[in-house]
Amino acid sequence: xxxxxxxxxxxxxxxxxxxxxxxxxxxxxxxxxxxxxxxxxxxxxxxxxxxxxxxxxxxxxxxxxxxxxxxxxxxxxxxxxxxxxxxxxxxxxxxxxxxxxxxxxxxxxxxxxxxxxxxxxxxxxxxxxxxxxxxxxxxxxxxxxxxxxxxxxxxxxxxxxxxxxxxxxxxxxxxxxxxxxxxxxxxxxxxxxxxxxxxxxxxxxxxxxxxxxxxxxxxxxxxxxxxxxxxxxxxxxxxxxxxxxxxxxxxxxxxxxxxxxxxxxxxxxxxxxxxxxx
Numbered sequence: 592x593x594x595x596x597x598x599x600x601x602x603x604x605x606x607x608x609x610x611x612x613x614x615x616x617x618x619x620x621x622x623x624x625x626x627x628x629x630x631x632x633x634x635x636x637x638x639x640x641x642x643x644x645x646x647x648x649x650x651x652x653x654x655x656x657x658x659x660x661x662x663x664x665x666x667x668x669x670x671x672x673x674x675x676x677x678x679x680x681x682x683x684x685x686x687x688x689x690x691x692x693x694x695x696x697x698x699x700x701x702x703x704x705x706x707x708x709x710x711x712x713x714x715x716x717x718x719x720x721x722x723x724x725x726x727x728x729x730x731x732x733x734x735x736x737x738x739x740x741x742x743x744x745x746x747x748x749x750x751x752x753x754x755x756x757x758x759x760x761x762x763x764x765x766x767x768x769x770x771x772x773x774x775x776x777x778x779x780x781x782x783x784x785x786x787x788x789x790x791x792x793x794x795x796x797x798x799x800x801x802x803x804x805x806x807x808x809x810x811x812x813x814x815x816x817x818x819x820x821x822x823x824x825x826x827x828x829x830x831x832x833x834x835x836x837x838x839x840x841x842x843x844x845x846x847x848x849x850x851x852x853x854x855x856x857x858x859x860x861x862x863x864x865x866x867x868x869x
Contacts, residue, residue, distance in 0.1 A: 709846040710758040732821040766793035
């Protein structure tokens with residue numbers, strides 16, 4: 592309906608298409624008898640600004656999308672757009688979980704570096720429940736303590752690391768101090784991540800994607816803690832569920848960092864040089 596009087600769309604993706612677009616525009620103007628005049632060209636270039644700055648200027652509206660069957664189904668680009676479009680009047684309505692595939696989310700040239708806590712907050716309800724189950728089980732062993740860092744949550748029995756948790760896409764990953772080769776032909780289907788410096792002391796990774804894998808993860812954790820002679824104690828389970836929050840709120844709380852990619856910096860720098868007066 593919005594293109595009723597302009598039904599022909601032409602996408603400009605390169606310099607050659609700019610030339611063709613100008614030819615098409617000339618065809619339209621010729622039809623209406625348009626006359627070209629001498630006019631000094633103007634540079635309409637606008638420097639890059641991030642989502643938060645544009646929201647503050649009123650150039651991006653924030654909207655809440657209702658979840659339903661679409662929960663957690665956004666692509667990363669859609670997730671970034673959804674985060675930039677939530678209406679203040681509906682702030683109390685959950686926007687639906689966003690599953691992050693990597694350490695940061697890309698929105699144009701802006702990257703969002705999400706902390707472990709931010710990823711937990713923006714994960715779907717299943718992931719939050721699996722995390723709660725795993726954490727309660729680990730802390731049910733005497734002398735096991737947890738420590739939160741930007742990317743991981745690490746559990747130690749005394750000084751020995753017994754598990755490390757991290758979010759990867761739609762999975763909760765459990766890193767364990769086990770030999771992956773010992774489980775190569777087993778039902779657990781673990782992954783060998785010994786080549787990662789961050790997993791040097793926990794080279795065996797197990798991805799939790801469903802309820803059955805939660806059960807298997809608990810069995811693997813038991814193997815580790817039994818090896819240290821850890822004693823399981825009676826402990827009331829805690830609900831570690833955290834309600835969903837949008838990207839702007841998480842930035843304000845320091846749980847998400849905004850970064851500009853190096854390529855964007857170089858482009859903006861060169862563009863600024865081009866626009867300097869001679």
